[in-house]
Amino acid sequence: MADPLIRLRGVSVRFGRHAVLRDLSLSVEPHQTVCVIGESGCGKTVTLKLLVGLLKPTTGDVLFENRSVSDLGESELTKMRLRMGFLFQQAALFDSLTVFENVAFGLRAKGGYAEADIRSRVRDRLTEVGLTEAAEPKMPAELSGGMRKRVGLARALALDPDVMLYDEPTTGLDPIMTDVINELILRTRSRRPVTSIVVTHELRTVHKVADRVVMLEPVGRLKADEPQVLYDGPPAGLATATDPRVREFVEGDAARRIGAEE
Numbered sequence: 001m002a003d004p005l006i007r008l009r010g011v012s013v014r015f016g017r018h019a020v021l022r023d024l025s026l027s028v029e030p031h032q033t034v035c036v037i038g039e040s041g042c043g044k045t046v047t048l049k050l051l052v053g054l055l056k057p058t059t060g061d062v063l064f065e066n067r068s069v070s071d072l073g074e075s076e077l078t079k080m081r082l083r084m085g086f087l088f089q090q091a092a093l094f095d096s097l098t099v100f101e102n103v104a105f106g107l108r109a110k111g112g113y114a115e116a117d118i119r120s121r122v123r124d125r126l127t128e129v130g131l132t133e134a135a136e137p138k139m140p141a142e143l144s145g146g147m148r149k150r151v152g153l154a155r156a157l158a159l160d161p162d163v164m165l166y167d168e169p170t171t172g173l174d175p176i177m178t179d180v181i182n183e184l185i186l187r188t189r190s191r192r193p194v195t196s197i198v199v200t201h202e203l204r205t206v207h208k209v210a211d212r213v214v215m216l217e218p219v220g221r222l223k224a225d226e227p228q229v230l231y232d233g234p235p236a237g238l239a240t241a242t243d244p245r246v247r248e249f250v251e252g253d254a255a256r257r258i259g260a261e262e
Protein backbone atom coordinates (compact mmCIF):
# COMPACT_ATOMS: atom_id res chain seq x y z
CA MET A 1 0.00 0.00 0.00
CA ALA A 2 1.33 3.47 -0.89
CA ASP A 3 2.08 5.99 1.85
CA PRO A 4 -0.94 8.20 2.45
CA LEU A 5 -0.70 11.61 0.80
CA ILE A 6 -3.18 13.11 3.23
CA ARG A 7 -3.76 11.97 6.78
CA LEU A 8 -6.01 13.16 9.58
CA ARG A 9 -4.82 11.77 12.88
CA GLY A 10 -7.20 11.94 15.84
CA VAL A 11 -8.59 15.28 14.66
CA SER A 12 -11.14 17.17 16.70
CA VAL A 13 -12.57 20.57 15.79
CA ARG A 14 -14.68 22.64 18.15
CA PHE A 15 -16.18 26.06 17.74
CA GLY A 16 -16.75 27.15 21.31
CA ARG A 17 -18.83 24.37 22.82
CA HIS A 18 -19.91 23.03 19.44
CA ALA A 19 -17.95 19.89 18.50
CA VAL A 20 -17.88 19.43 14.74
CA LEU A 21 -15.24 16.72 14.36
CA ARG A 22 -14.40 14.24 17.09
CA ASP A 23 -11.28 12.11 17.03
CA LEU A 24 -11.44 11.68 13.26
CA SER A 25 -8.71 9.63 11.61
CA LEU A 26 -8.58 9.25 7.86
CA SER A 27 -5.82 8.42 5.38
CA VAL A 28 -6.02 9.09 1.66
CA GLU A 29 -3.61 7.30 -0.64
CA PRO A 30 -2.22 8.92 -3.77
CA HIS A 31 -4.52 8.80 -6.81
CA GLN A 32 -7.57 7.76 -4.83
CA THR A 33 -10.91 9.49 -5.29
CA VAL A 34 -12.66 9.67 -1.93
CA CYS A 35 -16.22 10.95 -1.60
CA VAL A 36 -17.15 12.35 1.79
CA ILE A 37 -20.86 12.17 2.49
CA GLY A 38 -23.09 12.71 5.49
CA GLU A 39 -25.93 14.89 6.57
CA SER A 40 -25.74 18.65 6.76
CA GLY A 41 -23.47 19.88 9.53
CA CYS A 42 -21.42 16.69 9.93
CA GLY A 43 -18.23 18.60 9.15
CA LYS A 44 -17.54 17.85 5.48
CA THR A 45 -16.56 21.38 4.50
CA VAL A 46 -14.65 21.82 7.76
CA THR A 47 -12.61 18.74 6.78
CA LEU A 48 -11.71 20.33 3.42
CA LYS A 49 -10.74 23.57 5.17
CA LEU A 50 -8.42 21.63 7.47
CA LEU A 51 -6.66 20.09 4.48
CA VAL A 52 -5.82 23.46 2.96
CA GLY A 53 -4.85 24.99 6.29
CA LEU A 54 -7.76 27.45 6.40
CA LEU A 55 -8.71 25.94 9.75
CA LYS A 56 -6.57 24.33 12.41
CA PRO A 57 -7.68 21.30 14.39
CA THR A 58 -8.48 21.91 18.04
CA THR A 59 -6.59 18.69 18.75
CA GLY A 60 -4.91 16.11 16.52
CA ASP A 61 -2.90 16.49 13.34
CA VAL A 62 -3.53 17.07 9.67
CA LEU A 63 -0.64 15.77 7.59
CA PHE A 64 0.20 16.38 3.95
CA GLU A 65 3.04 14.17 2.72
CA ASN A 66 3.76 13.33 6.37
CA ARG A 67 4.18 16.97 7.40
CA SER A 68 1.78 18.64 9.78
CA VAL A 69 -0.09 21.42 7.96
CA SER A 70 -0.26 23.41 11.22
CA ASP A 71 3.55 23.50 11.36
CA LEU A 72 3.99 24.95 7.88
CA GLY A 73 5.16 28.54 7.64
CA GLU A 74 3.34 31.03 5.39
CA SER A 75 5.50 30.35 2.32
CA GLU A 76 5.36 26.56 2.74
CA LEU A 77 1.61 26.76 3.16
CA THR A 78 1.37 28.77 -0.06
CA LYS A 79 3.50 26.16 -1.85
CA MET A 80 1.26 23.38 -0.57
CA ARG A 81 -1.88 25.24 -1.67
CA LEU A 82 -0.43 25.75 -5.15
CA ARG A 83 -0.39 21.97 -5.45
CA MET A 84 -4.10 21.80 -4.68
CA GLY A 85 -6.99 22.69 -6.95
CA PHE A 86 -10.38 23.64 -5.53
CA LEU A 87 -13.80 23.57 -7.04
CA PHE A 88 -16.27 25.17 -4.67
CA GLN A 89 -20.02 25.15 -4.72
CA GLN A 90 -20.45 28.52 -6.41
CA ALA A 91 -17.35 27.96 -8.58
CA ALA A 92 -16.03 31.15 -6.90
CA LEU A 93 -15.02 32.90 -10.13
CA PHE A 94 -13.77 36.46 -10.04
CA ASP A 95 -16.74 38.37 -11.43
CA SER A 96 -14.68 41.24 -12.78
CA LEU A 97 -12.36 38.99 -14.79
CA THR A 98 -13.04 37.27 -18.11
CA VAL A 99 -13.13 33.49 -18.37
CA PHE A 100 -9.59 33.61 -19.81
CA GLU A 101 -8.25 35.68 -16.93
CA ASN A 102 -10.04 33.52 -14.37
CA VAL A 103 -8.32 30.41 -15.70
CA ALA A 104 -5.00 32.27 -16.02
CA PHE A 105 -5.24 33.62 -12.48
CA GLY A 106 -3.21 30.95 -10.67
CA LEU A 107 -0.55 30.93 -13.37
CA ARG A 108 -0.08 34.69 -13.07
CA ALA A 109 -0.13 34.52 -9.27
CA LYS A 110 2.50 31.80 -9.23
CA GLY A 111 4.60 33.65 -11.79
CA GLY A 112 7.35 32.45 -14.11
CA TYR A 113 5.11 31.64 -17.09
CA ALA A 114 5.60 33.32 -20.48
CA GLU A 115 2.44 34.89 -21.93
CA ALA A 116 2.43 32.32 -24.77
CA ASP A 117 2.59 29.50 -22.24
CA ILE A 118 -0.29 31.00 -20.25
CA ARG A 119 -2.30 31.28 -23.46
CA SER A 120 -1.76 27.67 -24.45
CA ARG A 121 -2.41 26.32 -20.95
CA VAL A 122 -5.65 28.27 -20.63
CA ARG A 123 -6.76 27.00 -24.02
CA ASP A 124 -5.84 23.40 -23.13
CA ARG A 125 -7.72 23.47 -19.85
CA LEU A 126 -10.81 25.04 -21.40
CA THR A 127 -10.76 22.37 -24.11
CA GLU A 128 -10.40 19.74 -21.40
CA VAL A 129 -13.66 20.87 -19.79
CA GLY A 130 -15.43 21.10 -23.15
CA LEU A 131 -15.30 24.87 -23.73
CA THR A 132 -14.10 26.57 -26.90
CA GLU A 133 -12.14 29.75 -27.54
CA ALA A 134 -15.46 31.58 -27.82
CA ALA A 135 -15.83 31.32 -24.02
CA GLU A 136 -12.56 33.13 -23.30
CA PRO A 137 -13.73 36.78 -23.48
CA LYS A 138 -17.00 36.12 -21.62
CA MET A 139 -17.66 37.47 -18.14
CA PRO A 140 -18.85 35.06 -15.39
CA ALA A 141 -22.23 36.84 -15.21
CA GLU A 142 -22.91 35.72 -18.80
CA LEU A 143 -22.44 32.03 -17.95
CA SER A 144 -24.91 29.36 -16.86
CA GLY A 145 -24.29 27.49 -13.59
CA GLY A 146 -22.85 24.51 -15.45
CA MET A 147 -20.51 26.71 -17.50
CA ARG A 148 -19.29 28.44 -14.36
CA LYS A 149 -18.49 25.06 -12.86
CA ARG A 150 -16.54 24.09 -15.96
CA VAL A 151 -14.57 27.32 -15.88
CA GLY A 152 -13.95 26.77 -12.15
CA LEU A 153 -12.63 23.31 -12.93
CA ALA A 154 -10.40 24.61 -15.75
CA ARG A 155 -9.02 27.20 -13.34
CA ALA A 156 -8.40 24.59 -10.64
CA LEU A 157 -6.53 22.44 -13.17
CA ALA A 158 -4.39 25.24 -14.59
CA LEU A 159 -1.46 24.51 -12.29
CA ASP A 160 -1.61 20.71 -12.68
CA PRO A 161 -2.56 20.06 -9.06
CA ASP A 162 -1.58 16.91 -7.18
CA VAL A 163 -4.79 17.14 -5.17
CA MET A 164 -8.26 18.20 -6.26
CA LEU A 165 -10.81 19.22 -3.65
CA TYR A 166 -14.42 19.44 -4.73
CA ASP A 167 -17.05 20.92 -2.42
CA GLU A 168 -20.55 20.02 -3.59
CA PRO A 169 -19.50 20.21 -7.25
CA THR A 170 -22.94 19.38 -8.64
CA THR A 171 -25.29 21.09 -6.20
CA GLY A 172 -27.87 23.20 -7.98
CA LEU A 173 -27.25 21.69 -11.42
CA ASP A 174 -29.81 19.86 -13.53
CA PRO A 175 -29.35 16.09 -14.00
CA ILE A 176 -27.63 16.43 -17.37
CA MET A 177 -25.18 19.07 -16.17
CA THR A 178 -24.63 17.01 -13.03
CA ASP A 179 -23.60 14.12 -15.23
CA VAL A 180 -21.32 16.37 -17.28
CA ILE A 181 -19.50 17.51 -14.14
CA ASN A 182 -19.29 13.93 -12.82
CA GLU A 183 -17.83 12.87 -16.14
CA LEU A 184 -15.28 15.70 -15.99
CA ILE A 185 -14.26 14.65 -12.47
CA LEU A 186 -13.70 11.12 -13.79
CA ARG A 187 -11.76 12.32 -16.82
CA THR A 188 -9.64 14.61 -14.73
CA ARG A 189 -8.53 11.60 -12.75
CA SER A 190 -7.94 9.39 -15.77
CA ARG A 191 -5.84 12.05 -17.50
CA ARG A 192 -3.54 12.90 -14.62
CA PRO A 193 -2.27 11.30 -11.43
CA VAL A 194 -4.46 13.37 -9.14
CA THR A 195 -5.75 12.55 -5.66
CA SER A 196 -9.31 13.77 -5.20
CA ILE A 197 -11.62 14.46 -2.31
CA VAL A 198 -15.22 15.12 -3.24
CA VAL A 199 -17.69 16.42 -0.68
CA THR A 200 -21.16 15.71 -1.96
CA HIS A 201 -24.79 14.97 -1.17
CA GLU A 202 -25.36 13.39 -4.55
CA LEU A 203 -25.34 9.61 -4.62
CA ARG A 204 -25.09 9.68 -8.41
CA THR A 205 -21.79 11.47 -8.02
CA VAL A 206 -20.64 8.94 -5.41
CA HIS A 207 -21.44 5.97 -7.61
CA LYS A 208 -19.87 7.51 -10.66
CA VAL A 209 -16.60 8.91 -9.36
CA ALA A 210 -15.65 7.36 -6.00
CA ASP A 211 -13.11 4.63 -5.34
CA ARG A 212 -14.02 4.97 -1.72
CA VAL A 213 -16.77 6.61 0.31
CA VAL A 214 -16.49 7.94 3.83
CA MET A 215 -19.72 8.77 5.63
CA LEU A 216 -19.59 11.03 8.67
CA GLU A 217 -22.22 11.50 11.36
CA PRO A 218 -22.76 14.86 13.08
CA VAL A 219 -21.05 14.71 16.48
CA GLY A 220 -24.30 15.81 18.18
CA ARG A 221 -25.95 12.55 17.12
CA LEU A 222 -23.19 10.30 18.44
CA LYS A 223 -23.02 8.54 21.77
CA ALA A 224 -19.94 9.25 23.86
CA ASP A 225 -17.75 6.46 22.51
CA GLU A 226 -19.12 6.08 18.98
CA PRO A 227 -16.81 6.73 16.03
CA GLN A 228 -17.77 9.58 13.70
CA VAL A 229 -17.11 7.53 10.56
CA LEU A 230 -20.23 5.45 9.88
CA TYR A 231 -18.99 3.91 6.64
CA ASP A 232 -15.64 3.63 4.92
CA GLY A 233 -15.55 1.44 1.84
CA PRO A 234 -16.47 1.13 -1.83
CA PRO A 235 -19.66 2.80 -3.09
CA ALA A 236 -21.14 -0.59 -3.97
CA GLY A 237 -21.21 -1.52 -0.27
CA LEU A 238 -23.39 1.42 0.80
CA ALA A 239 -26.71 -0.25 0.02
CA THR A 240 -25.91 -3.30 2.12
CA ALA A 241 -24.07 -1.54 4.96
CA THR A 242 -24.81 -3.04 8.35
CA ASP A 243 -25.32 0.34 10.01
CA PRO A 244 -28.99 1.35 9.51
CA ARG A 245 -27.99 5.05 9.57
CA VAL A 246 -26.00 4.49 6.38
CA ARG A 247 -28.85 2.74 4.62
CA GLU A 248 -31.30 5.44 5.73
CA PHE A 249 -29.04 8.11 4.25
CA VAL A 250 -28.64 6.20 1.01
CA GLU A 251 -32.33 5.46 0.72
CA GLY A 252 -33.34 8.98 1.80
CA ASP A 253 -35.53 7.39 4.46
CA ALA A 254 -36.29 9.71 7.36
CA ALA A 255 -39.10 7.68 8.93
CA ARG A 256 -37.08 6.45 11.89
CA ARG A 257 -35.63 9.92 12.46
CA ILE A 258 -39.03 11.60 12.59
CA GLY A 259 -40.30 8.88 14.90
CA ALA A 260 -37.31 9.35 17.17
CA GLU A 261 -37.76 13.12 17.39
CA GLU A 262 -41.49 13.16 18.06
Ligand SMILES: Nc1ncnc2c1ncn2[C@@H]1O[C@H](COP(=O)(O)OP(=O)(O)OP(=O)(O)O)[C@@H](O)[C@H]1O
Pocket residue numbers: 015020038039040041042043044045046047
Ligand atom coordinates in the same frame (compact mmCIF):
# COMPACT_ATOMS: atom_id res chain seq x y z
N1 LIG B 1 -15.93 29.15 11.32
C1 LIG B 1 -16.94 28.57 11.99
N2 LIG B 1 -17.37 29.06 13.18
C2 LIG B 1 -18.35 28.46 13.87
N3 LIG B 1 -19.01 27.35 13.43
C3 LIG B 1 -18.63 26.83 12.26
C4 LIG B 1 -17.59 27.41 11.47
N4 LIG B 1 -17.42 26.67 10.35
C5 LIG B 1 -18.35 25.67 10.44
N5 LIG B 1 -19.06 25.77 11.58
C6 LIG B 1 -20.12 24.85 11.99
O1 LIG B 1 -19.63 23.53 11.87
C7 LIG B 1 -20.66 22.65 11.45
C8 LIG B 1 -20.18 21.83 10.29
O2 LIG B 1 -20.03 22.69 9.17
P1 LIG B 1 -19.68 22.16 7.70
O3 LIG B 1 -19.79 23.34 6.81
O4 LIG B 1 -18.41 21.42 7.71
O5 LIG B 1 -20.88 21.15 7.47
P2 LIG B 1 -21.16 20.25 6.20
O6 LIG B 1 -21.12 18.83 6.64
O7 LIG B 1 -20.25 20.65 5.08
O8 LIG B 1 -22.66 20.65 5.92
P3 LIG B 1 -23.45 20.99 4.56
O9 LIG B 1 -23.72 19.66 3.95
O10 LIG B 1 -24.69 21.65 5.05
O11 LIG B 1 -22.57 21.87 3.72
C9 LIG B 1 -21.87 23.50 11.16
O12 LIG B 1 -22.76 23.38 12.24
C10 LIG B 1 -21.33 24.90 11.07
O13 LIG B 1 -22.27 25.82 11.53
